[in-house]
Amino acid sequence: MKSQPPEPGPDPAAPDTAAGGTGTRVTPPPLRALAGPVRGRLAIAVGLQAVAALAGVVPFIAVSRIAERLTGESPADGDALWPLVVLACSSGLVALVCGTAAGALAHIADNDLQLTLRRRLARHIGRLPLGRLTDRGTGEVKQAVQEDVSALHTLFAHTLLDVVAVLTAPVLALAYLLTVDWPLALVSVVPLLLGVFLFSRAMTGAAAQMAEFGAAVGRISVAAVEFASGIAVFKSFGRGHRAHERFVRATEGFAGFFSGWVRSTLVSSTAAILVVAPAVVLLLLSALGALFVTRDWMTGAELVPFLLLGPAVAAPMGVVGPRIQQIRAGQAAAVRITELLHAPTLPEPTDPAVPDGHHxxxxxxxxxxxxxxxxxxxxxxxxxxxxxxxxxxxxxxxxxxxxxxxxxxxxxxxxxxxxxxxxxxxxxxxxxxxxxxxxxxxxxxxxxxxxxxxxxxxxxxxxxxxxxxxxxxxxxxxxxxxxxxxxxxxxxxxxxxxxxxxxxxxxxxxxxxxxxxxxxxxxxxxxxxxxxxxxxxxxxxxxxxxxxxxxxxxxxxxxxxxxxxxxxxxxxxxxxxxxxxxxxxxxxxxxxxxxxxxxxxxxxxxxxxxxxxxxxxxxxxxxxxxxx
CATH class of the missing domain: 3.40.50.300 (P-loop containing nucleotide triphosphate hydrolases)
Structure with missing residues (x-):
């Protein structure tokens, strides 16, 4: 009896009919599926990072409340300010502890995930037909085992927590500013909205560009492996100068692609970063705040929280570009790893037999x-x-x-x-x-x-x-x-x-x-x-x-x-x-x-x-x- 080919691996984007039911369930995206073994720990790390981000805003709120009480018509005495001081200090300590715990837990989870993925890849690659590896070269394997798994490390151990922090803290900051003076609070949102608009223009077609980015990096990996493994043969024939030509072409192709991509997005992305820069936001709020104070629309003490927290409202846009690139790179890496893990393996015999002789x-x-x-x-x-x-x-x-x-x-x-x-x-x-x-x-x-x-x-x-x-x-x-x-x-x-x-x-x-x-x-x-x-x-x-x-x-x-x-x-x-x-x-x-x-x-x-x-x-x- 001939061995039967293995069932093809599931398509990450294809719908899958649930067993015993009439509906369908969608197979989770590659990134989510790969993170499955450590999803619980990552969720806890995200929760801790959210608490740390919120706690990090509290000291600024406490300082603004202290300024308000010191500059009010009836300045508060020291005993009345101590609760706010204790609140600021304890919140800072909570932010430090929770942030450290979140980072440590995310790194431990990521370390376990890297070990799991590399073991899975090693086992699966060992069962692939050798012809697949010789035909496509080892660059594909090198990229999956090394570069792609490292891209997931950046995503899970760093980017994920950074995104939680830059999205959570501004929410609390804006909520507090709305209670102080809602017109100026709405003004503090304008740079954020303008940054979103400019950045969306800069990111037009980014999905296709990131796919090409990954492909270009893959070509460099393949060319680098060929360059390293073939240099001895070329030098034996006095043609060492030609051994690096494919590698040079791959790197030049990547440089040309990346330069064109940067040029096409330079104006929009630079403008998006400038309008949300802390100095620009602070200048805007200071000028409008001074106008509000001189017209008695708000007090000087009420302006303090805007100067402290206003730049934080637009802060996400200042780092969103690199974070989105890291997220897209992680998604692309997850797709490549999943494709390699789902590559058909060499079928094992269902009824093994031992040859009789060597004819x-x-x-x-x-x-x-x-x-x-x-x-x-x-x-x-x-x-x-x-x-x-x-x-x-x-x-x-x-x-x-x-x-x-x-x-x-x-x-x-x-x-x-x-x-x-x-x-x-x-x-x-x-x-x-x-x-x-x-x-x-x-x-x-x-x-x-x-x-x-x-x-x-x-x-x-x-x-x-x-x-x-x-x-x-x-x-x-x-x-x-x-x-x-x-x-x-x-x-x-x-x-x-x-x-x-x-x-x-x-x-x-x-x-x-x-x-x-x-x-x-x-x-x-x-x-x-x-x-x-x-x-x-x-x-x-x-x-x-x-x-x-x-x-x-x-x-x-x-x-x-x-x-x-x-x-x-x-x-x-x-x-x-x-x-x-x-x-x-x-x-x-x-x-x-x-x-x-x-x-x-x-x-x-x-x-x-x-x-x-x-x-x-x-x-x-x-x-x-x-x-x-």
Whole structure:
């Protein structure tokens, strides 16, 4: 029985029919859904912050009442003022305690939420098809796990409380001013209303702009990861100046977008900030207040609370811009995190089976990325145990896609791929990767010790086994030159060159000891010295194993047991090197195209035939092992 694909994740914006009822309930927005585990604590923090904001206004009210009693027709004595002094001091203390408690509780809740989200993301990413990660790069994962979770930290631990404070305090302040002199209190609202109008103009189209902002940041993240991981290869060929071009384009694109956005909103946003600035509001209230006092519409003591609290009424508009941007950034981050958490995972088998042997069979295999255009179509192929099968063909013919099906980076759209008579979809992932290994051009090393990087496939391997595999991979001597040998942590003060990293990955594959191996041309970007060492390591790795090789240089697969030619996702030729040359088909044309630089024999091969290297020597090793 084939494994069933998982139920698709809920669409955050889609209505959901309640079970057992006739109505519908709307799935909560991503931001609210992600905050669910800590919503109660955040609500308490919001309540404490509201109390702190209200208590923070009380001292100003108390001071204005003291001024009124001191300047009245019958000035109050000291005993009558002490209650107001005590009220001011105690309210200030309450504001301090509640504000501190709110901030601490919000940060603790946010810390737990970050831990929960990163664990969920790690678990889910570990179950995604590997092809999704290799196709889209690691920038998407990096942004979700790092930048997006950090954006939620800013929102929940800081912005949320700031918004509560700037919205709560002005309400109490305005309520009190209305009891003192309602005409001047209404005047104090004018800057706020004008600021709202100007800011709404500045924020026109902000939702689309914030979406583009997030996308631009994501492009920078992807380009930065590619820049960091690919710099060694570019420098090996003396093209280091080109390694950063995509990163520069991404940053320049972001700068251009952001500059245009700022220019389009500069006048309105600046005016919105100026009209609610405390100095402007204070100047307005002072001028009108003086007019009111001179005309006996109010007393000087009644003007005091307006000078103290008036600027606070318009205060929200002074900080609303950055807070709205932080809220929108948090919402966009929540959407991206939710989309990644809802990405379809690799289906696990409902009836797991264990392969009987290592024979690989592909029957009627078709595959499409977008559901419309077939990248592979009707592929039939057999890989017998202990043989080397090479995939060749022009760029875009489907070689990498076909090879990626074997380690189940993707599942076939149609047809079957079996290992030992069992469909790959019925083999548990842990069992599959014990039997199928892969060595790719793009090597990924962990920020861990050299030994732990080699032990990735077998964490329980002994130090002797690790060293043996490193020697076979021709990387032992380089490791011993590192500051702490096999205990040296990679990625901090020590990094390996591209060829060294490739040999380390080969040592990792040797230790894992998978009987089936998918090999991308590991020497494609290596310098000559590294290429020779990698080829020796590959010969050790290939002995006695079943190999599926993606070949870019045909000279490296001349000795393969079978060469399969792919064109437009279909197998057009297959056979041995000499047979395919004799057929004068597509393979012969590719061979001739790669060898037109030198003189040729009458059969189309060069006078000085290149030595069998890489996977070619691997094929010879396998045959020798079989003969023995």
């Amino acid at each position: 690989i069979s592909m029957r009627g295999v078709s595959f499409t990325y977008d559901g419309r255009t077939d990248v592979l179509s009707g592929v039939d192929l057999d890989l017998a145990p202990g043989t080397v099968t090479a995939l060749v063909g022009p760029s875009g013919s489907g070689k990498s896609t076909l090879a990626s099906l074997l380690p189940r980076f993707h599942d076939v759209t149609a047809g079957t791929v079996t290992l030992g008579g069992v469909d790959l979809r019925d083999i548990p992932a842990t069992e599959l990767y014990r039997r199928v290994g892969f060595v790719l051009q793009d090597v990924r090393l962990l920020r861990a010790s050299v030994a732990d990087n080699i032990r990735l496939g077998r964490p329980d391997a002994t130090d002797e086994e690790v060293e043996r595999c490193a020697r076979a991979a021709r990387v032992h001597e380089r490791i011993t030159e590192l500051p702490d040998g096999y205990a040296t942590e990679l990625g901090r003060t020590v990094t390996l060159s591209g060829g060294e990293a490739q040999r380390l990955s080969i040592a990792r594959a040797l230790l894992a000891d998978a009987p089936v191996l998918v090999l991308d041309e590991a020497t494609a970007y290596a310098d000559p010295h590294s290429e020779a060492l990698i080829q020796d390591a590959l010969s050790a790795l290939a002995a006695g194993r079943t190999l599926l090789v993606i070949a870019h240089r045909l000279s490296t697969v001349r000795s393969a047991d079978r060469i399969v030619v792919l064109e437009d996702g279909r197998v057009t030729e297959q056979g041995g090197h000499d047979d395919l040359l004799a057929a004068r088909g597509r393979y012969a044309a590719l061979w001739e195209a790669q060898h037109t630089a030198g003189p040729f024999e009458s059969d189309g091969t060069p006078h000085h035939r290149p030595a069998t290297t890489g996977t070619g020597r691997a094929a010879d090793d396998i045959r020798e092992g079989s003969a023995r």
